[in-house]
Amino acid sequence: MFLHTHSPRSAYYNTNNATDLFNGDFCDRGSWGVENVLLLCAWKLLYPDSVHLLRGNHETKLQNKVYGFEGEVRHKYCLRTMELFTAMFQALPLAAVISGQGEEGRVMVTHGGLFCSDGVKLKDIENIGRFQEPGEEGGLMSDLLWSDPQPFPGRSPSKRGVGQSFGPDITRAFLDSNDLLILIRSHEVKDDGYVVEHGGRCITVFSAPNYCDTINNKGAVCILSHGSMDAPTFKQFTCVPHPPIRPSKWILRVPFLHRTILVSFLGTARKLTFITP
Ligand SMILES: [Mn+2]
Numbered sequence: 001m002f003l004h005t006h007s008p009r010s011a012y013y014n015t016n017n018a019t020d021l022f023n024g025d026f027c028d029r030g031s032w033g034v035e036n037v038l039l040l041c042a043w044k045l046l047y048p049d050s051v052h053l054l055r056g057n058h059e060t061k062l063q064n065k066v067y068g069f070e071g072e073v074r075h076k077y078c079l080r081t082m083e084l085f086t087a088m089f090q091a092l093p094l095a096a097v098i099s100g101q102g103e104e105g106r107v108m109v110t111h112g113g114l115f116c117s118d119g120v121k122l123k124d125i126e127n128i129g130r131f132q133e134p135g136e137e138g139g140l141m142s143d144l145l146w147s148d149p150q151p152f153p154g155r156s157p158s159k160r161g162v163g164q165s166f167g168p169d170i171t172r173a174f175l176d177s178n179d180l181l182i183l184i185r186s187h188e189v190k191d192d193g194y195v196v197e198h199g200g201r202c203i204t205v206f207s208a209p210n211y212c213d214t215i216n217n218k219g220a221v222c223i224l225s226h227g228s229m230d231a232p233t234f235k236q237f238t239c240v241p242h243p244p245i246r247p248s249k250w251i252l253r254v255p256f257l258h259r260t261i262l263v264s265f266l267g268t269a270r271k272l273t274f275i276t277p
Contacts, residue, residue: 024056072250113147193220
């Protein structure tokens with residue numbers, strides 16, 4: 001985003017009929033979260049029907065407090081502005097369903113993944129009262145924002161302490177019972193910017209290259225086209241230079257011991273650990 005031409009939208013879509021879906025985690029873990037979120041808001045205002053934003057686990061008060069976005073907003077603006085960002089984040093949808101033409105099939109997109117119980121329907125996701133923080137709602141919202149796939153069947157406790165790990169059988173059962181082809185999610189950094197798992201039915205797309213200036217991963221976008229909804233393609237990209245400001249610059253400065261206690265307390269209170277994205 002440092003040069004507009006390097007943004008996924010302008011770099012990879014030269015047509016006017018593409019629809020872009022941004023799958024959460026727009027802030028924290030970097031020093032230009034404000035600019036990132038405002039750019040996405042501007043695109044949404046400019047192209048309301050062709051730009052869509054979903055909420056990630058970093059569009060939440062607790063993560064913003066711990067991982068830097070609140071500190072960044074308070075440095076660049078003020079606490080009132082942070083409250084406005086929080087209200088906007090709470091309004092973001094938790095999932096999207098992309099439909100192909102005719103009987104072509106549908107793809108679901110969410111930031112994290114699937115649920116701790118069987119039998120969840122799209123209607124249940126629609127009925128989540130999303131205008132709140134995930135810890136307040138529990139269950140489905142936290143799972144959507146936090147869960148990760150695992151390569152073996154069944155469910156396991158998540159290493160993050162919230163959400164769960166779900167296997168290929170869980171993915172297949174959820175997709176089949178909701179008449180969906182594929183689940184696309186993000187939430188985990190991947191060396192190539194994307195990974196296809198669960199027999200092709202669970203895809204992770206991660207679009208932040210050289211995550212936190214340290215991982216040296218590629219970023220990627222996933223492209224779904226009419227006529228090939230069941231066969232997404234991917235565009236990979238590498239990072240571009242940015243001004244010399246370290247990613248964690250705006251994390252609120254408190255003594256290390258105090259911060260450790262704060263994180264531990266909040267982690268216990270909300271059953272969160274802090275392995276992100
Ligand atoms: Mn995430």
